[in-house]
Amino acid sequence: MHGLGNDFVVLDAREAALPAMTPTVARALADRRTGIGFDQLVLLEPSATHQFRMRIFNSDGSEVEACGNAARAVALLHGKAAVIETGGGPIALEPLEGGARVDMGVPRFEWDAIPLAYPMDTFAMPVGWPMDEGALENPMAVNVGNPHVIFFVDDADAVPLDMIGPQIEHDPLFPERINVNVANLAGPDHLRLRVWERGAGLTRACGTGACATAVAAIRRGLVQSPVRVTLPGGDLVIAWEPGGTILMSGPAAESFRGTFDWGDYA
Template identity: 50%
Template sequence: MRLAFSKMQGLGNDFVVLDATERPIALDPALARRLADRRFGIGCDQILLVEPPRLPGTEFHYRIFNADGSEVEQCGNGARCFARFVRDRGLTEHDEIPVGTAAGPIRLYLEDEGQVRVDMGAPEFEPERIPFLADRQALDYDMDVAGESVLIGAVSMGNPHAVILVDDLDSAPVARLGPLVESHPRFPQRVNVGFMQILARDHLRLRVYERGAGETLACGTGACAAMAYARRCDRVGARVRVSLPGGDLMIAWNAPGESVWMTGPAVQVFEGEIAL
């Protein structure tokens, strides 16, 4: 059996995209790990599966698998690549594309010069809906991480995020604290861990240790979560440039209950087939 794929990237966060709109693809954790392996497979941070719609009013269903084979609810950079894929493949003629995900519906907008704008939905700060174990909702939380006190913001963008404010992103303990916070027992479904440096009210720097993938060059939902947490702390305005190792995203959020909007690039790298 040969499986056709497209390799795509958004700010260096790379994806294998599979079209399952005409024929189902049984993507189990073992196959996902094989496809994601950079030595024995294709290599990627995540695999994106394009399926027929499940939710009313949507054109497609969008599934995301991490490099470790785990399925997750949402991926911002992947959403932009998803939009570019279905448009370039002729699977839709629309520039506004409603898509269903495990976290609910989202809307993707194809714009000029390869940019894609995504309605990421409203951020969620209520602990049980992140999910995060806490007695009550707070602006931030003091967590014991291997005997060290770490202050975090907890937010969901359809998937769970912990945001840690640092003074210097270059020396931030991403490799040391990232995996410890990712698997901390207060996050029952594990968590993406963002290390954020605030440069100005309209500019953040961010590195993200992603759940099931390790540190990546960019994380769209992580950028949204970091901006939402910083805005909730009144550290930034309503429109912010988030600089990640792979490049910049523009994130806009006005107020609680409203959607976060993310704008950034999506690029096809190559197409191919893999023998299974």
């Protein structure tokens, strides 16, 4: 499945258990030449507290707490409204024609909720990373189920995100690594966004990145809710009011179904 070109393999183990997912298996399945290929692997399992549980593995094998695009894909697959368990907290799904709306919960701004390595104002962080021309400076940090740092720039396309993204992702300031967002204002309710995802690199879209960036822009007074966020793969609509939960709406689609022999990848 995919959401705006951010693609997933979805394994449904809600009724029939599968062998244990490991980083080795996830990495092998993620290889686009010798495996199946994906940005993230989504594993659906039974939950003791909610209708079911969604686990997410990046293409490098690391397990992460949340994925907005995957949540829309799962809503479409499930076919009806549900509240599900994720590593980043419960989220509510509602399938729509051609996509879904997801309540991603309440964003967190505390330094230790991101988390950062030491206390710091997350509204305008007094840090920066040099580039060949200028620097990325004074970002905002937001946790929307997973951690994001957001830079507002004049032109998101001009930032060499493939070069500076890995540096920021692995900076010791972020003990659990970080998703890196660069955005520019395109209108009073419109942002353009590119994202370097921890453990996956550049992808065509990032749902949690769109949520975090819209929240950051609203907090800074750059845009008004709801916000249209344009990513390389297309548009998402993010609605948020301070103190409330984040509502994300956008497309999702099934690409194909298939089978594989688990032993080939273990």
